Amino acid sequence: MIDTLPPAEIGKFISAKHAMQEVRAGMKLGLGTGSTAAWLVKLLAHAQNNHGLMFQACATSTQTTNLATSLGIEIQSLDALGALDLAIDGADEFDPNLDLIKGGGGALLQEKIVESNAKRLVIITDASKQVDHLGAFPLPIEVTKFGWISTQRQVEEALKSLGLAVRTTWRGGPTQPFVTDEGNHILDIYAEKIIAPRALSDAMLNIPGVVETGLFIDMASTIIMGDADGTARFREGTGGWSEKSYDLAAEADLIAALLEMDA
Structure with a gap:
């Protein structure tokens, strides 16, 4: 089934898969909106339903709320959870300062409210979103x-x-x-x-x-870029890039299980 996935979708999966390393049991999480964040929501649901991962979560949109609840994740309000340990979301662009343009999915206000209440914001994306200057994306x-x-x-x-x-x-x-x-x-x-x-x-x-506005300035703690070859590249703040390679063949069963969640 992985052979039928577009390269961009494989990259989105890889970035979301690597972001799961940031999640700890008992965390209060903010769940982002968009196609890359959807992979993360599915991974969380899989970890909860198959491995007993316990966490609390709020969402940045009705779209994410509907996806999460359909997969068995209980979504609470931000006000009920209070300060969040971690928020994970995608981005439409990011620059060398890790400043972002977000809101291509129309959820920028709720995204900014949720993510400004998180101790850390991890952005999951692919190399196509990396730019020297913001603005190519509206x-x-x-x-x-x-x-x-x-x-x-x-x-x-x-x-x-x-x-x-x-x-x-x-x-x-x-x-x-x-x-x-x-x-x-x-x-x-x-x-x-x-x-x-x-x-x-x-x-x-x-x-x-x-x-x-969709300008998210001085908010992102970490950027993770996934590639279709299974490589996750990541940066903390303004430091240099590191990378980790994932065996796509070894991930095939997990990817298939996540894709079945769309059925």
Whole structure:
């Protein structure tokens, strides 16, 4: 079955598999959103249901809540759990400072709330998400429904004042815009290169209609990149890269078991 998996999916599995080394019995976990985080949720469910791993968890989206509960993981509220030991999530981009763009799945507000309450944030991804400068991936910002068109105008004016020649588009289109779990819309900013991510984030958050941005600055503790050849490369903070190789043939039965969870 592993032979039928696209290389990107193998890389996602490898990064999630390596991230499981960060999980300890009894931890309070924040579970991320997206296709890479889904591998991690399945691995946790497999460890819980087959090896008795005990943990508590909250989720960063309805999507993740539904997946986790369908696999037997009890999802609690962040308020019930309080401070988390660890959050694990994917990213749309990361730069050499481990600053991130997140929110491609539309869950950036809940992701940032959950992950800011975690002692450590581990990002699981693949090499395609590594960039010299953030911005090639559209930067999402979450905007209230009230005055959303006026907020877009203010966003574009603020971007011009920063010297950024960019365009903005509504996720889902202007006639049927995407609605987040919190009932807001997503405005995507096409900047190509973000030289000063903190200044951009601050400028956006100074606009009353902007709830949050997809810039996750100084939040990630560790980056794990999975590769289709079974190699996991990982960095702690601004240190150098280390790596570990996984035998894909030895992981085939586990991968098959995780894929069966989709049935």
